[in-house]
Amino acid sequence: MMKGEDSEEVEIDLGDSSDPEELDNGEEPQTLWRAPPSLEEEEDIHTSILVEISDTKPLINVRDPRGINDCLKVTFEDVIAEPVSVRSGDRVWIWSNALFEVSRVWIYRIVTAILAIPLSIISGLLFAILSCIHIWILGPCIQCILMGMRWLQSLWSIVLGVIVHPFLTSAGRCCGGFSIHLAKE
Template structure:
């Protein structure tokens, strides 16, 4: 799979990060700066935002990516080698207890529920119990 250098957020996981000029700065109708100031503000904001972001990603991006890679590798390792097999082990070992619990419930509750059902069924028909 090739890396898409155009669409860098294909799953839209960072839609909440709105840092475009229009998302951060806005002037209402009745309070306006001069057009030249507004244009220069736009250029300064965009330039410094991109420059600072590039410097931060250059200095820290690789280290942070390595850290997250290790964390997700560890997470995958634990799930593959510990958690999933442990859950399967629990499922296998709990099945006899589940069967025993079902048998006890059916032995104790089935007669009670059937009796109550018979009583209500008789009441519905208008018969005497």
């Protein structure tokens, strides 16, 4: 922002309640911007909690709660940086920054408006089909195979317990006596 010659600076004290001078009198800091809930809001509290638990309610404020796309937090300074020895004009830098941010945001919004709904439908359809196949075909088939192969499981555990385990235990005890000492000459 540019200041005119006749403009005055105005300092606004927001009264930060965390200042130690204000808390010396022993009073609790008072929050003036939070109003107590009305009677209608108190009755709606129970229904609003049920709405917040819903699986289908989108998370508007937290759209990446697991941090899947943390690598895409790109700013202008991550892409374009001028060294100290070579500088463009201040106005060029400011306008470049503004145009970068505006074009990045609006092109993303336009592309997502065009592609988000069709890709969401395709993804939902794909995951539904894969879930159905896994639940109703693969799961029962694997359980049938495991039921029919119980004898092979018990045979394999006997082979491991009688032959492989004693052999590897004795090999480990034989090799456990070796020690290597590195000395600097």
